[in-house]
Amino acid sequence: MSFLTLENVTLRFGGLVAVNNVSFHVGKGEVFALVGPNGAGKSTLFNLISRFYDPAEGDIRFEDKSILKLRPDQVPSLGIARTFQNIELFEQSTVLQNLLVGRHRHAKVGGFAQTFFTPAVRKEEMEHRRIVEEIIDFLDLQPYRDKYIAGLPYGIRKVVEMARALATEPKLLLLDEPASGLSLEETQDMIFWIEDIKKHMGITVIMVEHDMNLVSAVSDRVLALADGKELAIGTPKEVQSHPEVIKAYLGSSGLDDKKEGAKK
Amino acid sequence: MPRGEGFDLDMMQLVISGLANGSVYGLIALGFVLIYKATEAVNFAQGDFMMLGAFITIWLANPQFLGIDFWIAVPLAISIMAVLGYLLDLFVIRKMFGQPQIAVVILTIALGFIIRFVVGAIWKHEPQLLETPFAGRELRIGELVLGFEEVAVIVVTLLLTLFLFLFFRKAKLGKAMQAASQNQLAAYYVGIPVKRIQSLVWALAGAVAAVAGVLFASKGAVDPSTGLLGIKAFAAAVIGGFGSLPGALIGGLIIGLIEPFAAYALPAGYSQIAPYAVMLLVLIFRPAGIFSQMQKKKV
Amino acid sequence: MRFVFKRSYNDDIKLFKHRTQMFWYLALLIFVVALPWLIDDFLIGEATNVLIWAIAGMGLMVLAGHTGQASLGHAAFMAIGCYANVIMLQRGVPFIIAFPLSGVIAGIAGTIIALPVLRLHGIYLAIATLAISILTDDIIVITAPWTGGVGGLAAPPFDIFGVDINRYGTPILFYFLTLVVTLLVLWAYRNILRSPLGRSFVAVRDSEISAQALGVNITKTKAISFGISCAIVGLAGALLGLFAGAFNNETFNLVLSIQLLLMIVIGGLGSIHGAFFGALVIGFLPQAIAITRDGISETFGLGTIIIPGIESGVFALILIGFILFEPRGIYGRWIKIRTYFELFPFYRKGMFKRQKTYLKTERMK
Structure with a gap:
């Protein structure tokens, strides 16, 4: 195959x-x-x-x-996620909210349940959050979790965008x-991350x-x-x-x- | 509407008066298009600009006010409106640089409210007619009797559109305006004073609105709410495609023609819907107007 | 400045971020519940009016503030809610069924209209919704057998489980009815915002392209947003009809649509607070103008000057002031003032400076 x-x-x-x-x-x-x-x-x-x-x-x-x-x-929904050359993040939202949008394809609760925020919705939200937190840990984004994108430096935005793509749990x-616009150090980090994404997450890049x-x-x-x-x-x-x-x-x-x- | 012998002549008169109305719509739409091309925002107050231009001319020319000679009053009113347009951009619109286009839309809607309020406070809310030297004159072509104003409106509109069309094609300033509209940053880099150009576009839109106002007020009364006519001009601009000057004029003429014929053919109540219904249909099926092709935003 | 220690993911989901916040909102709730015993019946009517505006404002805020789609036609959906409610009441449907159903009808109508219209962007959408607003007037006249056309309709008396509610007879009960609807809408709105749906709205607003790349169906999301928005606005319309007592084709005109949009811009786009601040402005502006006018004419002995249209003129002037100097509206200004005191004396002027962008074109040349 x-x-x-x-x-x-x-x-x-x-x-x-x-x-x-x-x-x-x-x-x-x-x-x-x-x-x-x-x-x-x-x-x-x-x-x-x-x-x-x-x-x-x-x-x-x-x-x-x-x-x-x-x-x-x-x-x-096939399991393909991507980032953009010119960074397309949701500028008016926090890092956390951006990553949670990445969970969109895994949302199962209906609109009606969401309107009343039923226990099922809460449970699912916690699960989304758990997975997002794993990605935040993996990419060292903890200090920026509640920061708005509009105030973040370019290098961090690149990482956030990759984190958001990972939040969809892609296969590809x-x-x-x-690495464009990243400093030498940040590029080094990127190399490690891409290797980890391949080896530990089993994601094709x-x-x-x-x-x-x-x-x-x-x-x-x-x-x-x-x-x-x-x-x-x-x-x-x-x-x-x-x-x-x-x-x-x-x-x-x-x-x-x-x-x-x-x-x- | 009597049918029979006079039918064709009636039709002809219907067409002419439709075209005359349509010319005014077209001129307002021209104002939309000018500003849209330059700033990608839409001046929702363009109809109120037209109304303001009409009132300034009436104030200058009519005997009960200043009573200046018509042929001096008109260019004066046009210049006043151009200056107002320029100042408006200088002090208000320019501050919106870099804000989403919908903010400019909301701003100009508010501006329309203010113009309506100010005009009402100064010149009251009664309808007023501009007294022109050719008032009441008629033009006879065979059996066809046409109001001189109506013919004048159509002719002036055609000339003005032609002038603007050539201005953007040939004149250096016109070309600079085009360049500034297509890519602000690039235009800035090649040394086009983007901001001043933008103010000049607003001045031009003000002048065009004044011409529309003069034409409108010479063939029918205006009051402060006349500016709402601008909404019909939206229909014109949409039909013509928002970016095209001749398209705006043609769109205006189409709307102008639809109106009397819808009134002729449809029961009362349905006829005034026609222009908006046509506009909605165009928006839904040909969102970029019937003369152009829409393209997707590049990623 | 406060630092909130979070112990569980639930802390980010809760409706109130911390105790103090909860305390203030609770205090506010007690105040609005106690209001009928603090002010007279005329002012209670005004307060009811403000709440109705706030509900309508929340309705439009879902669409314009959180999904980024400006509509200049929302009075049309207020009309649908209003007429649906009264027509059902007239035919003997109990209020407790007719009222929610009128919201549902407005929502469905909104979704159906949204599907073709929402493919349009920015100004095209504004113009299309503008056309809808204009057509409403004519359609109400055309459907006169149902709507009463130019003659209009009068709201029939209604009751909830046998308790008669009337704007004039029992203004306090009408106030509480409006308050309950306001709180329910507010609660549902907050719920949507903290759910996947609300996030997809914001995603569509901020970047359609990346929303798509994350699996958000743009058309569907916009249509849902439009539907929810119209349903809420429909409820506001139903209340407005009952509040006004009588209405006709001119009640829900273009000016109402525009005022609604201007109101939430003044209040602050993109926050629920904005709907309430805007409603307060629009609700109390006429009084404020009247008081100022009387004050001026008394001071200078001018007698009563009445300038028609002064309300919309002043309103527009305030709006322009906000767009130029505080695009985030009253709520944005409030956040700045609050931050100033929280951080005192460490507030920096540039903290809320927005990034200017060059014209982001949607055209391709």
């Missing part, structure tokens, strides 16, 4: 081919990285998997079932540039990342993209030394410059 499969996926915006006939599959328990220059179509692939975009051609299958018939809000986690240190530290396999086309696929080493990849990067601005250090 294959876990996630993209088959000949093509997406066009008007005349622009954002994703051009891309195929790959990700095995269960893998950490899979998407790399490539800006505009290569990496985030677009995430948006395709999240069903925000409809592919013009091709098929996307999760656990052997095509997801192309699903609405975006049905994707999480899509991380869009988890696909990430878009420019920081090649992070990519080579945690990824099992890497897919390099340029202009929506697949350049190379393989272990981090193989891909980094692949002539097509080097050419694509030199054509833009060189591999190391792509590390977007402490941006913002």
